[in-house]
Amino acid sequence: MLHRIVDFSVRDVRFPTSAEQHGSDAMHTDPDYSAAYVVITTDSKVQGFGLTFTLGKGTDIVVCAVKALSGLVIGKFLQDIVGDFRGFYRLLSSDSQMRWLGPEKGVIHLATAAVLNAVWDLWARTEGKPLWKLLVDMDPKQIVSCIDFRYITDALTEEEALDILMKAQEDKQHREEQMLKKGYPAYTTSCAWLGYTDEQLKQMIDANQRWDVSEAISWVSELSEFRPLWIEEPTSPDDILGHAAISKALGTLGIGVASGEQCQNRVMFKQFLQAAALQFVQIDSCRLGSVNENLAVILMAHKFRVPVCPHAGGVGLCELVQHLILFDYISVSADLHNRMCEYVDHLHEHFTCPAIIEKAHYMPPKNPGYSCEMLESSVVKHQYPDGEVWRKKIA
Amino acid sequence: MLHRIVDFSVRDVRFPTSAEQHGSDAMHTDPDYSAAYVVITTDSKVQGFGLTFTLGKGTDIVVCAVKALSGLVIGKFLQDIVGDFRGFYRLLSSDSQMRWLGPEKGVIHLATAAVLNAVWDLWARTEGKPLWKLLVDMDPKQIVSCIDFRYITDALTEEEALDILMKAQEDKQHREEQMLKKGYPAYTTSCAWLGYTDEQLKQMIDANQRWDVSEAISWVSELSEFRPLWIEEPTSPDDILGHAAISKALGTLGIGVASGEQCQNRVMFKQFLQAAALQFVQIDSCRLGSVNENLAVILMAHKFRVPVCPHAGGVGLCELVQHLILFDYISVSADLHNRMCEYVDHLHEHFTCPAIIEKAHYMPPKNPGYSCEMLESSVVKHQYPDGEVWRKKIA
Numbered sequence: 001m002l003h004r005i006v007d008f009s010v011r012d013v014r015f016p017t018s019a020e021q022h023g024s025d026a027m028h029t030d031p032d033y034s035a036a037y038v039v040i041t042t043d044s045k046v047q048g049f050g051l052t053f054t055l056g057k058g059t060d061i062v063v064c065a066v067k068a069l070s071g072l073v074i075g076k077f078l079q080d081i082v083g084d085f086r087g088f089y090r091l092l093s094s095d096s097q098m099r100w101l102g103p104e105k106g107v108i109h110l111a112t113a114a115v116l117n118a119v120w121d122l123w124a125r126t127e128g129k130p131l132w133k134l135l136v137d138m139d140p141k142q143i144v145s146c147i148d149f150r151y152i153t154d155a156l157t158e159e160e161a162l163d164i165l166m167k168a169q170e171d172k173q174h175r176e177e178q179m180l181k182k183g184y185p186a187y188t189t190s191c192a193w194l195g196y197t198d199e200q201l202k203q204m205i206d207a208n209q210r211w212d213v214s215e216a217i218s219w220v221s222e223l224s225e226f227r228p229l230w231i232e233e234p235t236s237p238d239d240i241l242g243h244a245a246i247s248k249a250l251g252t253l254g255i256g257v258a259s260g261e262q263c264q265n266r267v268m269f270k271q272f273l274q275a276a277a278l279q280f281v282q283i284d285s286c287r288l289g290s291v292n293e294n295l296a297v298i299l300m301a302h303k304f305r306v307p308v309c310p311h312a313g314g315v316g317l318c319e320l321v322q323h324l325i326l327f328d329y330i331s332v333s334a335d336l337h338n339r340m341c342e343y344v345d346h347l348h349e350h351f352t353c354p355a356i357i358e359k360a361h362y363m364p365p366k367n368p369g370y371s372c373e374m375l376e377s378s379v380v381k382h383q384y385p386d387g388e389v390w391r392k393k394i395a
Numbered sequence: 396m397l398h399r400i401v402d403f404s405v406r407d408v409r410f411p412t413s414a415e416q417h418g419s420d421a422m423h424t425d426p427d428y429s430a431a432y433v434v435i436t437t438d439s440k441v442q443g444f445g446l447t448f449t450l451g452k453g454t455d456i457v458v459c460a461v462k463a464l465s466g467l468v469i470g471k472f473l474q475d476i477v478g479d480f481r482g483f484y485r486l487l488s489s490d491s492q493m494r495w496l497g498p499e500k501g502v503i504h505l506a507t508a509a510v511l512n513a514v515w516d517l518w519a520r521t522e523g524k525p526l527w528k529l530l531v532d533m534d535p536k537q538i539v540s541c542i543d544f545r546y547i548t549d550a551l552t553e554e555e556a557l558d559i560l561m562k563a564q565e566d567k568q569h570r571e572e573q574m575l576k577k578g579y580p581a582y583t584t585s586c587a588w589l590g591y592t593d594e595q596l597k598q599m600i601d602a603n604q605r606w607d608v609s610e611a612i613s614w615v616s617e618l619s620e621f622r623p624l625w626i627e628e629p630t631s632p633d634d635i636l637g638h639a640a641i642s643k644a645l646g647t648l649g650i651g652v653a654s655g656e657q658c659q660n661r662v663m664f665k666q667f668l669q670a671a672a673l674q675f676v677q678i679d680s681c682r683l684g685s686v687n688e689n690l691a692v693i694l695m696a697h698k699f700r701v702p703v704c705p706h707a708g709g710v711g712l713c714e715l716v717q718h719l720i721l722f723d724y725i726s727v728s729a730d731l732h733n734r735m736c737e738y739v740d741h742l743h744e745h746f747t748c749p750a751i752i753e754k755a756h757y758m759p760p761k762n763p764g765y766s767c768e769m770l771e772s773s774v775v776k777h778q779y780p781d782g783e784v785w786r787k788k789i790a
Contacts, residue, residue, distance in 0.1 A: 029491045057463060057492035061502060064459040068452060096424045097452040103604075105633070105659065106501020107456060151631040154608040154640070209498075213549040236546040238500070238662040240635060241669050245549070264500065267633040274636055 003078040003126055007041035010066040010114070012059045013374070014384040015315060015347060016393060022346060023313065026208040032056030033315040033347060036063045036111065037379060038118040042078065048122025049373040052114035052286040053314040058107075059384065065111035068098060073115060082123055085146040089292045092116065093148070105264040109289060116290030117320065121370035131291070131370040132326040136176060140165035143331075147296045148266075155270045161299045168331050175330045183361030184325055185336060186343040189313070206232040209262070213242040217249040229338075230256040230280050237262035243277035251279075258282055261311035265289065266296045273304040280338075282311040285320035298328050308333070313344035318355040319371040322362045350378035398473040398521055402436035405461040405509070407454045408769070409779040410710060410742060411788060417741060418708065421603040427451030428710045428742060431458045431506065432774060433513040437473065443517025444768040447509035447681040448709040453502075454779065460506035463493060468510060477518055480541040484687045487511065488543070500659035504684060511685030512715065516765035526686070526765040527721040531571060535560035538726075542691045543661075550665045556694045563726050570725045578756030579720055580731065581738040584708070601627040604657075608637040612644040624733075625651040625675050632657035638672035646674075653677055656706035660684065661691045668699040675733075677706040680715035693723050703728070708739035713750040714766040717757045745773035 017023055018030035035051040036059055054062055072091055081088045092112050093104050102108040124131040135143070144161045189206060205228050211219060216234035231250065235242045237259060247257045260282030263269055266289075272278045281301045288294050301308050308328050310321040325341045333339070341362055348354035352373045356363040365371050381388045412418055413425035430446040431454055449457055467486055476483045487507050488499050497503040519526040530538070539556045584601060600623050606614060611629035626645065630637045632654060642652045655677030658664055661684075667673045676696045683689050696703050703723050705716040720736045728734070736757055743749035747768045751758040760766050776783045 027489070027491070027494065031492060031495075055492040055495040057490065058460070058496045058503070061456060061460045061463055061496060065453070065456045065502070068456055094422070095452065096422070097426060097450040099422065100426075100450040100657075101453045101456060101502050101505065103632070103657065106503060107460070107496050108453070108501060110496065151607060151634060151637070154637060212546060236662045237498070238660065239546060239666065241666045242546070242549060262495075262498065265633065267631045271634065271636045 001044060003042040003044050003046055003122070005040050005073055005076050005078065005122075006043045008070045008074050009039045010063050010070070011037045011379060012063045012384045013037045013379055013382045014056055014059060014390065015350075015382055016389060017347075018056065023344075025206070026210045028055055028208070030056075034059045034384070035315050036066050036114050037374060038066060038114045040073065040118045040122060042122070046122060046126055048118040048120075048125065049369070050114050050116070050118025050121055051316050051372050051374075052110040052117070053317055054110070061107055062110050062114070065107050066114050069095075069111055069115050073119070078119070078122060078126060081119060085292060086148050089116070089146070089148050089289060090150070093289055104267070104289065109264065110286065113286045113288065113290050116292060117285070117370060117372065120291045121372065124370055125368045128368050130323065130365040130367060132323040132330075132364060135291070135323070135327040136172070136330050140169070143295060146292050147299075148292065149296070151267045152270045152296060152300065155274055156296070156300045156303055160303065164299055164302055164332060168334055171334065172330055175334060179326055179330060179364050183358060183363040184322065184329060185340040186357055186360050186362050187340045188343050188345065204229060204232070207234045209233045209236055211235050213239070213245050216246050220246075220250055220255060221253060224253040224255060228255055230258040232258045232282070233261070234259075237264075238268070240268065240271045240275050240277050243272060244275040247277050247279065256280055258309065260284060261287060263287065266293050266300070269297045270300055273300055273306060278306060281306050281308045282342075283308055283321070283324065284311045285317055285324060291324065294324050298324065298332055302332050307335070307337070307339045309339055310341045312342040313346070315347045316351065316372045316374075318343055318348070318362075319351055319353070322355055322365065323370060325362070326364055350374050350382075396439060398437040398439050398441055398517070400435050400468055400471050400473065400517075401438045403465045403469050404434045405458050405465070406432045406774060407458045407779045408432045408774055408777045409451055409454060409785065410745075410777055411784060412741075413451065418739075420601070421605045423450055423603070425451075429454045429779070430710055431461050431509050432769060433461060433509045435468065435513045435517060437517070441517060441521055443513040443515075443520065444764070445509050445511070445513025445516055446711050446767050446769075447505040447512070448712055449505070456502055457505050457509070460502050461509050464490075464506055464510050468514070473514070473517060473521060476514060480687060481543050484511070484541070484543050484684060485545070488684055499662070499684065504659065505681065508681045508683065508685050511687060512680070512765060512767065515686045516767065519765055520763045523763050525718065525760040525762060527718040527725075527759060530686070530718070530722040531567070531725050535564070538690060541687050542694075543687065544691070546662045547665045547691060547695065550669055551691070551695045551698055555698065559694055559697055559727060563729055566729065567725055570729060574721055574725060574759050578753060578758040579717065579724060580735040581752055581755050581757050582735045583738050583740065599624060599627070602629045604628045604631055606630050608634070608640050611641050615641075615645055615650060616648060619648040619650060623650055625653040627653045627677070628656070629654075632659075633663070635663065635666045635670050635672050638667060639670040642672050642674065651675055653704065655679060656682060658682065661688050661695070664692045665695055668695055668701060673701060676701050676703045677737075678703055678716070678719065679706045680712055680719060686719065689719050693719065693727055697727050702730070702732070702734045704734060705736045707737040708741070710742045711746065711767045711769075713738055713743070713757075714746055714748070717750055717760065718765060720757070721759055745769050745777075
């Protein structure tokens with residue numbers, strides 16, 4: 001059965017989390033966790049739901065960018081898209097006029113993520129599988145056909161990617177069963193750890209881009225007695241060489257550097273890996289160009305032997321990224337050492353299939369899709385500025 | 396006299412250049428040279444004009460972003476802004492909710508440039524000086540007070556910047572007179588060189604991000620017999636380490652690497668310089684965060700002894716960047732070796748004070764301001780989608 005995309009909508013949905021300072025950090029003092037929320041509908045009446053995460057103001061800018069991309073999606077057949085997903089990724093990310101606004105970074109790339117997340121959700125639904133299972137069952141050749149290798153072949157070629165995936169076919173079934181039974185290790189950064197002791201709570205610090213390079217080194221060195229596993233975002237997310245200098249200085253103290261939630265694309269992650277600038281790769285399901293670009297980063301991280309520890313929280317990020325980390329374990333890394341996926345217990349009630357945590361582990365989603373369909377009642381209530389919640393606030 | 400900003404407008408202005416393939420390159424096959432055009436007005440009736448350059452589709456996204464920033468500008472006194480310009484730069488670039496959309500890159504940073512370009516124009520007009528002269532006459536301490544040194548202190552401290560500016564005070568008057576008399580060397584990339592021979596025309600090639608790293612090295616190596624001065628944008632504008640590898644390989648052949656028109660901010664330029672990844676720094680007046688961030692890059696380039704050769708063309712870029720390169724020569728570099736400023740002879744007729752070229756040199760602007768005020772008749776005619784030009788095209 002063919003599925004032609006005939007309808008496309010995008011809405012500005014904001015949760016007034018700043019009122020209670022949920023999610024506030026050193027650089028983002030009053031976030032209203034928000035999303036540009038996309039729904040695509042096919043002529044066969046199947047729908048795909050996607051989003052990108054934002055912090056309140058400016059969500060309308062992303063919505064505007066999503067609308068600008070929608071013309072590249074409407075009218076397409078799902079089969080044609082996934083039959084040449086690399087080509088479709090490039091169509092969206094390299095539009096001759098719009099790429100000037102990025103390329104592949106910032107607002108236009110966040111919008112690309114929202115659109116592609118919806119397409120992946122649609123694909124998984126038409127296959128009747130949760131997204132992680134769609135990926136795990138996929139032929140390695142089809143996996144690599146979804147990745148745009150432009151600008152990363154000096155770190156990872158298509159052949160190398162295929163080789164990694166082929167090698168990990170061994171024991172895949174066993175790891176899938178293990179995940180279905182026990183789930184994937186989770187940790188939280190919001191006040192307390194899930195299932196961990198106070199001692200372990202001390203092991204994580206997050207700088208949120210507060211410091212210049214030398215400041216980061218001296219401040220974190222002073223905290224070394226607490227033996228933190230990593231320092232997160234010690235400086236600008238753009239500063240590869242700065243992170244490399246920090247990694248080198250802190251490595252002697254046994255402290256790693258983690259970053260990624262604001263790492264703009266695979267070209268940046270490539271360099272962070274080439275420069276040994278990160279010891280933990282924090283992929284983000286909405287910052288990078290959806291599953292396509294995350295696959296590239298997961299495979300590069302594997303080649304460079306750096307563990308992937310996804311960023312999550314916000315709104316919908318846990319729901320999305322759990323699929324990617326399950327794929328990483330089952331089909332790529334086959335390793336759980338020093339690996340865990342962030343979890344924040346917040347705003348899940350707005351999703352039709354919220355992430356499920358049991359004994360501090362993400363339990364693999366079972367419903368078809370990419371898990372980011374929101375309750376329509378929540379969307380309507382939190383639409384900005386006309387939803388009930390905002391009408392009251394603004395009045 | 397105080398100047399309070401009481402009115403703010405932004406318009407989507409597009410020139411249908413794609414119809415004649417003006418400005419088309421390997422990655423941008425059908426550009427409609429466009430601008431998000433900002434006008435700010437004070438209670439004293441002085442106006443400031445600013446813009447950022449775009450390629451057509453997506454200009455509305457930048458307009459949306461400019462509107463989101465306008466609330467941070469309206470009601471402010473110009474004196475308060477320029478009295479703490481570093482603080483105002485950071486206010487715009489680090490808004491707690493909107494920085495997630497960048498930070499300092501892509502749409503939100505292009506919008507920041509448009510807004511700050513208008514503020515600098517306003518400042519120069521209230522002082523009755525062209526912008527380059529405002530900068531040249533400014534006390535070095537005030538120059539550095541306009542720069543946000545966050546994330547670049549490992550390459551350039553405030554003290555070092557001040558030291559560079561103090562040293563260049565010597566003979567400044569002489570260089571200013573020289574510029575007023577002879578102007579600053581220009582070159583063009585649109586079909587022919589200004590005042591240069593065919594032999595010299597061969598010396599420049601522009602790859603427009605077409606290649607991966609190894610492709611760039613092998614293709615350009617084959618062109619070495621033509622002795623190109625530089626290869627421009629050989630690969631992704633985000634690939635610092637890739638440019639470093641290309642620079643190293645081509646350096647032995649006497650070919651330099653130039654890039655910058657899509658280099659997103661000072662943190663990236665810092666690393667390009669630290670990694671010896673560029674031999675020519677192509678600053679852009681609308682990609683970076685206006686004069687403030689360009690000052691940082693100009694000073695870093697000087698410290699690393701790399702010539703600044705600005706990117707221009709598009710619409711308004713020549714008008715703007717000529718001011719910056721005049722400042723670079725008179726107040727920073729004091730050097731013209733291997734230095735020139737791009738010029739494209741296109742769309743200047745839409746400006747009230749178009750750039751003036753004499754004998755292949757930019758002649759210093761004399762009118763007060765930053766030279767990017769457009770003719771109101773041109774703006775009205777080219778507004779998208781309601782201006783006469785577009786109404787006809789769409790019909």
